[in-house]
Amino acid sequence: xFEIFSYLPTKIVFxxxxxxELPKFVKGLGKKALIVTGRKSTKASGLLDRVIQHLSxxxxxxxxxxxxxPNPILETVDEGAEVAIKERIDLIIGLGGGSAIDSAKAISIxxxxxxxxxxxTRVGKSLKAKGxxxxxxxxxxxxxxxxxxxxxxxxxxxxxxxxxQGFGDLTFPKVSIVDPETMKTLPPNQTVYTSMDAFYHSxxxxxxxxxxxxxxxxxxxxMKRVVSYLRIAYENGEDLEARTQxxxxxxxxxxxxxxxGVVANHALEHGLSGFNEKVVHGLGLCTLxxxxxxxxxxxxxxxxxxxxxxxxxxxxxxxxxxxYIAIKKLWEFQEVFKCNIPxxxxxxxxxxxxxxxxxxxxxxxxxxxxxxxxxxxxxxxxIYEKAY
Amino acid sequence: xFEIFSYLPTKIVFxxxxxxELPKFVKGLGKKALIVTGRKSTKASGLLDRVIQHLSxxxxxxxxxxxxxPNPILETVDEGAEVAIKERIDLIIGLGGGSAIDSAKAISIxxxxxxxxxxxTRVGKSLKAKGxxxxxxxxxxxxxxxxxxxxxxxxxxxxxxxxxQGFGDLTFPKVSIVDPETMKTLPPNQTVYTSMDAFYHSxxxxxxxxxxxxxxxxxxxxMKRVVSYLRIAYENGEDLEARTQxxxxxxxxxxxxxxxGVVANHALEHGLSGFNEKVVHGLGLCTLxxxxxxxxxxxxxxxxxxxxxxxxxxxxxxxxxxxYIAIKKLWEFQEVFKCNIPxxxxxxxxxxxxxxxxxxxxxxxxxxxxxxxxxxxxxxxxIYEKAY
Numbered sequence: 001x002f003e004i005f006s007y008l009p010t011k012i013v014f015x016x017x018x019x020x021e022l023p024k025f026v027k028g029l030g031k032k033a034l035i036v037t038g039r040k041s042t043k044a045s046g047l048l049d050r051v052i053q054h055l056s057x058x059x060x061x062x063x064x065x066x067x068x069x070p071n072p073i074l075e076t077v078d079e080g081a082e083v084a085i086k087e088r089i090d091l092i093i094g095l096g097g098g099s100a101i102d103s104a105k106a107i108s109i110x111x112x113x114x115x116x117x118x119x120x121t122r123v124g125k126s127l128k129a130k131g132x133x134x135x136x137x138x139x140x141x142x143x144x145x146x147x148x149x150x151x152x153x154x155x156x157x158x159x160x161x162x163x164x165q166g167f168g169d170l171t172f173p174k175v176s177i178v179d180p181e182t183m184k185t186l187p188p189n190q191t192v193y194t195s196m197d198a199f200y201h202s203x204x205x206x207x208x209x210x211x212x213x214x215x216x217x218x219x220x221x222x223m224k225r226v227v228s229y230l231r232i233a234y235e236n237g238e239d240l241e242a243r244t245q246x247x248x249x250x251x252x253x254x255x256x257x258x259x260x261g262v263v264a265n266h267a268l269e270h271g272l273s274g275f276n277e278k279v280v281h282g283l284g285l286c287t288l289x290x291x292x293x294x295x296x297x298x299x300x301x302x303x304x305x306x307x308x309x310x311x312x313x314x315x316x317x318x319x320x321x322x323x324y325i326a327i328k329k330l331w332e333f334q335e336v337f338k339c340n341i342p343x344x345x346x347x348x349x350x351x352x353x354x355x356x357x358x359x360x361x362x363x364x365x366x367x368x369x370x371x372x373x374x375x376x377x378x379x380x381x382x383i384y385e386k387a388y
Numbered sequence: 389x390f391e392i393f394s395y396l397p398t399k400i401v402f403x404x405x406x407x408x409e410l411p412k413f414v415k416g417l418g419k420k421a422l423i424v425t426g427r428k429s430t431k432a433s434g435l436l437d438r439v440i441q442h443l444s445x446x447x448x449x450x451x452x453x454x455x456x457x458p459n460p461i462l463e464t465v466d467e468g469a470e471v472a473i474k475e476r477i478d479l480i481i482g483l484g485g486g487s488a489i490d491s492a493k494a495i496s497i498x499x500x501x502x503x504x505x506x507x508x509t510r511v512g513k514s515l516k517a518k519g520x521x522x523x524x525x526x527x528x529x530x531x532x533x534x535x536x537x538x539x540x541x542x543x544x545x546x547x548x549x550x551x552x553q554g555f556g557d558l559t560f561p562k563v564s565i566v567d568p569e570t571m572k573t574l575p576p577n578q579t580v581y582t583s584m585d586a587f588y589h590s591x592x593x594x595x596x597x598x599x600x601x602x603x604x605x606x607x608x609x610x611m612k613r614v615v616s617y618l619r620i621a622y623e624n625g626e627d628l629e630a631r632t633q634x635x636x637x638x639x640x641x642x643x644x645x646x647x648x649g650v651v652a653n654h655a656l657e658h659g660l661s662g663f664n665e666k667v668v669h670g671l672g673l674c675t676l677x678x679x680x681x682x683x684x685x686x687x688x689x690x691x692x693x694x695x696x697x698x699x700x701x702x703x704x705x706x707x708x709x710x711x712y713i714a715i716k717k718l719w720e721f722q723e724v725f726k727c728n729i730p731x732x733x734x735x736x737x738x739x740x741x742x743x744x745x746x747x748x749x750x751x752x753x754x755x756x757x758x759x760x761x762x763x764x765x766x767x768x769x770x771i772y773e774k775a776y
């Protein structure tokens with residue numbers, strides 16, 4: 001019999017134009033906000049200015065910290081926290097892709113508690129975080145799910161650790177404004193990578209040994225939306241219906257992460273983008289995903305069969321056959337968007353596999369344990385080899 | 389394009405045996421709890437004693453208020469609040485069916501703020517509730533959804549108003565423990581009525597003009613579970629798988645209420661059980677439901693068609709035909725459980741329809757407004773007449 005634990009205390013405000021409702025939702029949450037964002041796109045689109053104006057309308061002063069890069073690193077987080085402390089902010093806005101929102105969460109922990117973010121992580125000093133500034137998430141990509149989960153992924157370049165961690169109540173956004181209109185300018189390749197991140201959140205939650213009917217129904221629904229609408233947004237980024245569908249798929253997938261969580265495919269990917277920060281997370285997931293499913297096939301084929309029937313409409317009653325076809329379809333789907341890139345083309349050397357496996361297994365043992373078949377460090381190496 | 393607002397800050401702990409995890413989840417929430425429950429069943433089953441012991445294990449003293457009856461009334465709520473104040477409790481446990489949990493929520497509002505519960509309602513003095521004691525919900529039926537929503541339904545016998553209202557953050561349970569094992573002793577007719585309450589929460593949220601993909605996917609999933617498992621639990625109440633499926637259907641339906649909400653069928657039912665408190669809410673919904681769908685047919689047939697295809701597996705491509713068959717199937721489904729009872733057999737007189745419509749339309753105008761076709765008070769009277 002199934003068990004479910006569900007807790008998602010974020011106000012999720014979803015829909016075209018919802019950014020303009022920001023004043024209503026931030027009122028009373030603080031007096032001075034740090035807006036954490038990237039160097040370019042939210043400025044170019046005018047979104048940053050709009051957010052500053054909306055905060056001002058709610059009586060909130062803004063300070064902009066615009067140094068966030070993809071695959072955000074610890075140094076930037078700690079620098080942002082210094083700014084937050086110096087400016088005496090009491091509210092943090094993550095505006096941009098997953099990296100901006102994740103950084104906002106990490107800055108909130110570091111700034112409120114005073115030491116380097118890493119000191120509060122489970123692989124750092126594990127100091128107890130006693131609080132955090134309220135976080136508002138305004139995603140401009142449709143993949144990370146950070147708007148509906150308490151997690152953040154930050155890379156420590158010194159140790160090569162790309163760590164995903166959550167701090168429960170402290171790092172759930174208080175409010176997430178998910179406005180598909182802000183995603184229209186996302187270029188085709190980013191449209192694909194971010195959507196595939198959402199897709200793998202759902203697929204991994206679906207095969208997680210703790211999967212349950214709540215996350216299952218959302219996972220299937222969100223994967224269907226990606227399969228139905230990704231090509232449309234890929235070919236015409238301005239298509240608002242496709243953006244809305246993909247944005248909701250991403251938030252739904254974020255909810256599945258919060259309810260059930262991902263499995264070792266995500267851990268393995270953190271090895272790739274942890275070793276080569278130019279590897280985009282969503283692409284890395286595609287590099288590994290189908291191979292990963294093949295590797296755990298004997299332990300997961302029943303669930304993979306259901307995934308294949310529901311998401312790809314496979315009409316095959318034998319579970320092993322259906323699962324086999326499902327993985328084939330996944331390769332084909334990824335091929336449409338040129339996502340079947342083997343590791344050897346990602347500027348990562350075979351010689352690094354042992355160290356990569358060592359690091360990510362150390363950080364994400366709990367993801368290995370919820371993967372069907374309960375993978376070991378040696379399994380991680382073998383999956384990297386298979387996907388080379 | 390769709391819009392979604394989602395906010396559900398309750399920790400939902402779902403699964404067989406989960407009552408025994410109560411100590412873990414209540415620790416730190418208070419020192420003295422008022423347990424709000426009915427006169428018999430939680431005592432007979434030993435559940436009340438188990439809860440008292442678990443609270444004690446978490447260092448929480450208990451006071452029992454066991455005067456809750458079905459269709460809870462204002463006098464009892466205010467009496468409970470007096471006990472709460474006198475005993476200086478700081479935590480409220482709703483243990484039992486919807487009436488116990490709804491009463492716990494209302495007692496929490498009244499006890500914390502000091503006046504009669506009615507003074508804080510929108511049809512009373514509309515005083516501002518400044519806070520509430522934390523509420524823990526432990527449902528022993530699978531229908532109300534009160535474990536996943538901020539709403540409570542309390543009847544004012546003097547004014548014949550059966551009012552449903554929520555107080556946002558204040559009346560979301562902090563924790564809800566949904567343990568299907570506690571539902572095994574529910575007799576067959578209660579099994580049906582409570583399940584049909586859940587079914588109508590989902591069906592009404594599904595046809596609500598504000599329906600969206602989040603509540604839709606949960607609504608369809610929960611109705612399928614009721615259709616697949618109600619007969620099993622009806623014939624063998626001890627079947628734990630059926631109880632688990634129905635319990636999850638109920639919680640899912642509660643989530644759809646919180647995300648999107650019910651429509652006028654629920655308002656109309658409050659007329660029946662408000663005028664004759666012996667009418668069980670879930671049965672009253674069935675008395676009105678199919679007739680209600682027939683009445684709004686022209687405005688709702690497209691969504692009713694989808695409901696029919698998804699929940700009853702109807703293979704018919706014409707929407708009007710599919711919707712027509714769906715309503716027929718709903719009558720048939722209800723007939724299996726003897727739920728097609730016309731109003732004339734509920735000891736309610738035709739002469740009361742005008743007054744009933746007047747009262748419920750006054751209380752629930754906003755439910756009329758989210759119903760396809762936007763019903764008026766006159767429509768309410770006509771629906772009562774059709775269902776007589």
